Amino acid sequence: MGVYKTIREEAFEANLEIKRRGLAIYTWGNASAFDPDKGIFAIKPSGVEYDELTPKKMVLVDLEGKVIGGELNPSSDTKTHLVLYREFKGIRGITHTHSPYAAAWAQAGKPVPVFGTTHADHCGREIPCTEYINPEAVKNNYELETGNLIAETFKKGNLDPVQITMVLTAGHGPFTWGTSAAQSVYHGVILEEICKMALFTIMIDSNAKPLPEHIIKKHWERKHGPDAYYGQ
Amino acid sequence: MGVYKTIREEAFEANLEIKRRGLAIYTWGNASAFDPDKGIFAIKPSGVEYDELTPKKMVLVDLEGKVIGGELNPSSDTKTHLVLYREFKGIRGITHTHSPYAAAWAQAGKPVPVFGTTHADHCGREIPCTEYINPEAVKNNYELETGNLIAETFKKGNLDPVQITMVLTAGHGPFTWGTSAAQSVYHGVILEEICKMALFTIMIDSNAKPLPEHIIKKHWERKHGPDAYYGQ
């Protein structure tokens, strides 16, 4: 496995964590780990169960989509990962699943309002949701265009992918990312919990109001601001 | 067990998988495995807990409903399986459960709209739901007529049981099938997940719209079309 040992192991561990955390049944999720110096990422092979994965089975892909290592086909979602690594500077891991609460918000095509501090601790605004991907984009290069759609959603909304590490693709499901493959899964778990709480909240009050801006800001900044003091 | 060793073992494994995947409590589910060359299927014995099953306890039944092997009574739903094996050419396994989300859609008597790609990956249209079975059919031969009702629902709707491997029987629950007993349980798990996500989706937006047709088609075809590239 040579020089790519680390990202393969990172990707392997992150894919196992998807299963351990209950984010996916069967093969319904994939994680990748990126080495920005080499421009290479390691990603789950397509259609292989989590129990059968090994670090060596992780597929190495460059930012043009060329497989440069591994004997299996990379995940069908590889080109979406690729675009996000190209467009979102500074990220080093991506996770995609069909976790049910996040998928439901994606299926409803709705951004998730900031109803509480659990959300604000991890994302200082509503979780963005893309438009449905258009027919032409599907025809051209579906998975690549899914990445473009996410990137455009961030550009249009003037969103910073370093601060907003989660997105819903309309009618599909969540993508999350972070400074490592492990952190991208961590954000996937958190997104699922935020989406569950948000669903419960609107069931209690279908007109529930978002958290006031001063509390959102406080929670975000005590964890992520320049004077952060949350955690060790 | 002689020449039927394989289908008995297949049926045995599929019934255990029903339990492992949480699709049934007590004895609320049954799976069968079919040998089309011999016209024989192996099915769970009636009223026996999953923990007490052995391959040998699987009951062998022919397509007239005659028990040709095994010491226990076959599942009460045997005649429904039988009709489906007769009517749906090419299927080799059937699973019936009362998994709660699928049963709830069946109880509401509603087909499940294609709200997202999770659904479209496994079924390219809404999950069909039969009418309630009529009083005469119940009187004549209830379980056999349940099979007929499913078959008629497919004929009327011009549905292909090779592509649409799932149905809800109104007021009752799901039947799923496939090219093996194992695949029929797999489809049962997926149907339950689709039904859960669909319920969550309409709780977020009671007017949630189905996925646009071009995305449904793409997802179905990348897995099942002539140029499928999803999975290994």
Next chain:
Amino acid sequence: MGVYKTIREEAFEANLEIKRRGLAIYTWGNASAFDPDKGIFAIKPSGVEYDELTPKKMVLVDLEGKVIGGELNPSSDTKTHLVLYREFKGIRGITHTHSPYAAAWAQAGKPVPVFGTTHADHCGREIPCTEYINPEAVKNNYELETGNLIAETFKKGNLDPVQITMVLTAGHGPFTWGTSAAQSVYHGVILEEICKMALFTIMIDSNAKPLPEHIIKKHWERKHGPDAYYGQ
């Protein structure tokens, strides 16, 4: 433990099953086993965690409510059990829990409609729900009067407790019974599942219609009628 060895062991096993099946947290459920010849039942001691139970700790109580064996106080709900053993001839086990779906229907004060065959397999009509217990009854002898309220609900509704083995007490929770302590817990598990499915059903369609009577009758009778053929 002498002649009461069996009912103590039965009650012990049934109480453990409450926990195993997830019907109760902490001490929120109790089961008893009745010996109709001796007019004695064994019941869970009050306030003792399931993990600390032994057959010997089960408390023996007669139908006047007198403790005739055991060193601990019997469950606070003992007098409710007692009345049901007196009033409902033929039952030999009772289970009471606060399982969340059944408790929610009880809290809403609503009988559970027969939405599907899962329900009809185990109860041929809606699950009855009592009125709220009145202030005088609470003052007099709360737990005994809870038993009376259940018995009156059955008398008024002309319900047969041998066929309808489940009730919701308004604002409180479920009581279930059967021909053994084990069967009473089994009915508790089934009631919880029925209540869960019924909740999901009205979330899909708030105007969901009950199952037509001919299907209810068929499902009940194939399991419980004179010509029952369901199960071995």
Next chain:
Amino acid sequence: MGVYKTIREEAFEANLEIKRRGLAIYTWGNASAFDPDKGIFAIKPSGVEYDELTPKKMVLVDLEGKVIGGELNPSSDTKTHLVLYREFKGIRGITHTHSPYAAAWAQAGKPVPVFGTTHADHCGREIPCTEYINPEAVKNNYELETGNLIAETFKKGNLDPVQITMVLTAGHGPFTWGTSAAQSVYHGVILEEICKMALFTIMIDSNAKPLPEHIIKKHWERKHGPDAYYGQ
């Protein structure tokens, strides 16, 4: 660990129980144990996973907020705990989590009505919910002011924290307390179950009525009144 051995061990055990009971993922909950004679409490260190905790890692803090023992930073919520120990005489343990059903009621900003006896057994009135914390309080000293907000909510509502051991902070989540750290987690588990049942109840009937006062009183008093007889 010297003289603080007990409260460190108590706090340690209570934090583990938060995880065992499923009240928190990652580090989303903290418990503390208080010694009123010394005016010192032991609390979870900030940002440390439950699996990595040891009694020695618990941080000792006095009622001015000064760390007097331990090498790690105390939980970010330390000042909220501190205020509650100051204001609520007689309490010796506090638990804060983001358990999803309780958090959802907090996010909806609604007190939880007493829909049933499960609730009345543990709290004789609706679970109070604070107002949103105001901008000035957030600016000054957020976590300390969260404690003040809870204390004021109790003063204004004329609520007794010995009897009402649970509160929701609007847009945030639950705080529970008790006569020990262990009891504060126990109340956290119960609050989550009450909130779950209450959500299910209003899904069955959005106009569900609270339990009549005479039943609330009876259930509260048989467990907590001068003539309590519930439990051993």
